[in-house]
Amino acid sequence: LEQLLCPTGRVSTGQGASECTRCLAGTFASTADQPCVSASAGFYVFEDEAIQQLRCSEGSFSGGSGSVSCSLCDPGSTAPETAATGCDQAAPGTFVDDQTIAPQDCPPGRVSTGQGATECTRCLAGTFAAQADQPCVSASAGFYVPDDDATGQVPCPPGTFSSGAGSSVCRACEDGSAAPAAAATGCDQATQGTFVDDPTGTPKGCPPGRVSTGQGATECTRCLAGTFAENEDQPCVAASPGFHVPDDEAVEQIACSPGTFSSGSGSDVCRSCEDGSAAPLSGATECDQADPGEFVDDPTRSPQEC
DSSP states (O other), X not given: OOOOOOOTTEEOOSTTOSSOEEOOTTEEOSSTTSOOEEOOXXXXXXXXXXXXXEEOOTTEEOOSSSOSSOEEOOTTEEOOSSSOSSOEEOOTTEEOSOTTSOOEEOOTTEEOOSSSOSSOEEOOTTEEOSSTTSOOEEOOTXXXXXXXXXXXXXXXXXXXXXXXXXXXXXXXXXXXXXXXSSSOSSOEEOOTTEEOSOTTSOOEEOOTTEEOOSSSOSSOEEOOTTEEOSSTTSOOEEOXXXXXXXXXXXXXXXXXXXXXXXXXXXXXXXXEOOTTEEOOSTTOSSOEEOOTTEEOSOTTSOOEEO
16 A cells, blocks of 8 residues: 655654544644644644644743643733743832833832732822832921822921921911921911011011010010010000100100109100199109298209298
8 A cells, every 4th residue: 555644734653554643733743753742831833733833922921831822911911022931920110001011110200019010000299209119108297299290209498387297288387487497397486575577587586665475476566655665575564653755666764854743654755843843853753832931943953941
């Protein structure tokens, strides 16, 4: 009988074969006189009677021998080369949005904290990405993050503050308080005897003749004529009887000079003694009238006998 060659994709491995064996899907005939060969890992044979194996394409794999098809990489994993035997998961700080290319680093201001990310998480305003493989970090007290996708926090400028974590804005100091340094967590109120007219500066002492008696003053109160500032953190003091304060913003009272007087408190002038009366000493609260048998020709001298 005539001997025939095995057809393509079939084999016979012994003597006296009456027919050739088909190589089924998952195997192939490398030579007709050898057994069918299983597809290697990373390769596949999708049909019967094949004479070669095929490489798995990018983004797919076969993990063992004898595969009839290649499996697609799971989301978040990749096989950037052909003939892959497995897929590489995206590591923290990276992501995979295309299984045919290698994992990519998260863009600035975004993070991925686990394996197999298909995208990176945006750090929203009030948080920032210190490291791409760590969670978004809240802004510290005294700092803020105004925009999404930030990579750092910003100190609050002088005159503003943030008192807690995660701020996207800094608050302005209220009237009468100040934050002279950057990164303030609160503002300092003006205390008694001081005032704040610039929230970026420090509280200032009241100028002479002015007072502030409470917390958070934006200006100091003028002591008007008839009163004076004995202490800048106490209310203006009315001039005592026998004294006067002729001008605004005084720091002391002045005794009425001889021949004049003031009978009540809060005087801005001293009155002259009437004719026939005298105040020989300074600080008089009234004038002494001449008694019968006496006369006064100089209000700065005591009455004289006739």
